[in-house]
Amino acid sequence: MKKLVAITGASSGIGAATAQKFSAAGHPLLLIARRVEKMEALRLPNCLCKKVDVTNKNELYKALEEGEALYGPIDCLVNNAGVMLLGDSSTQEVDEWEQMIDINIKGLLYGIKYVVKGMKERNTGTIFNIGSTAGRKTSKTRMVYGGTKFAVHAISEILREELASSNVRSTIIAPGIVETELLSHTTDTTIKTNYQNNKERIGLEELLHSEDIANMMLFAYEQPQRVCIREILLAPTKQEL
Numbered sequence: 001m002k003k004l005v006a007i008t009g010a011s012s013g014i015g016a017a018t019a020q021k022f023s024a025a026g027h028p029l030l031l032i033a034r035r036v037e038k039m040e041a042l043r044l045p046n047c048l049c050k051k052v053d054v055t056n057k058n059e060l061y062k063a064l065e066e067g068e069a070l071y072g073p074i075d076c077l078v079n080n081a082g083v084m085l086l087g088d089s090s091t092q093e094v095d096e097w098e099q100m101i102d103i104n105i106k107g108l109l110y111g112i113k114y115v116v117k118g119m120k121e122r123n124t125g126t127i128f129n130i131g132s133t134a135g136r137k138t139s140k141t142r143m144v145y146g147g148t149k150f151a152v153h154a155i156s157e158i159l160r161e162e163l164a165s166s167n168v169r170s171t172i173i174a175p176g177i178v179e180t181e182l183l184s185h186t187t188d189t190t191i192k193t194n195y196q197n198n199k200e201r202i203g204l205e206e207l208l209h210s211e212d213i214a215n216m217m218l219f220a221y222e223q224p225q226r227v228c229i230r231e232i233l234l235a236p237t238k239q240e241l
């Protein structure tokens with residue numbers, strides 16, 4: 001059997017597409033998110049689905065341990081779980097800022113913390129951290145979301161430097177607009193409508209599809225271990241910003 005791939009945020013969008021892609025390539029999977037029924041509905045073979053909130057590190061570590069007990073060490077971690085709560089800094093609730101920091105940064109760090117020691121000992125492994133074009137360019141309404149994604153980019157690159165001598169890869173995946181559920185959680189209706197209008201102006205079919213991101217990750221993962229694609233930044237051709 002091929003090596004175990006663990007994916008956070010696998011119940012929809014990019015995470016679900018990545019699960020399908022890596023499963024088709026023959027990997028056993030550990031899928032993690034809160035909506036376990038959506039992961040189970042993918043009906044993938046050799047796949048353990050765990051209901052986990054990534055902000056709860058003990059719950060996360062326990063699920064990662066269970067996956068390894070079943071399928072062996074995690075060779076690839078896709079740190080994908082995330083939320084985008086766009087807002088105006090003067091009106092957005094601090095609670096929404098905290099959610100983004102807890103899920104997008106702390107949840108990602110917990111995943112890294114769990115896998116990194118074993119990967120170093122085995123002298124192999126790959127960690128994909130899902131950043132964003134919002135982690136490369138600033139833009140209004142994304143003060144905290146963009147801040148978390150800038151943090152992901154910095155964390156991922158520093159991690160890569162630290163792991164290089166151990167033959168472990170850390171790769172930033174930075175997508176532009178992908179048509180997923182991501183926008184649906186934004187509570188500011190004006191900002192949400194403006195963002196949706198921008199998506200429709202580009203054309204929903206012209207946006208990135210989740211499969212496009214999954215394809216990039218499988219491509220990067222299947223390179224020989226001596227090749228580390230440090231960052232993949234991709235966006236819809238018609239996306240201007």
Ligand code: NDP
Pocket residue numbers: 008009010011012013014015032033034035036052053054055080081082083084103130131132133174175176177178179180181182183
């Ligand atoms: P979706 O909303 O479709 O997926 C988000 C996933 O994260 C879901 O599976 C959700 O599962 C999971 N998740 C959210 N909070 C938690 C939590 N506390 N614990 C566990 N899982 C959680 O959006 P995308 O697929 O678009 O987003 C995936 C990643 O891609 C995110 O990091 C996002 O920032 C990034 N991204 C997306 C872009 C886009 O335009 N769509 C562009 C650039 C980056 P559940 O709710 O079941 O727990």
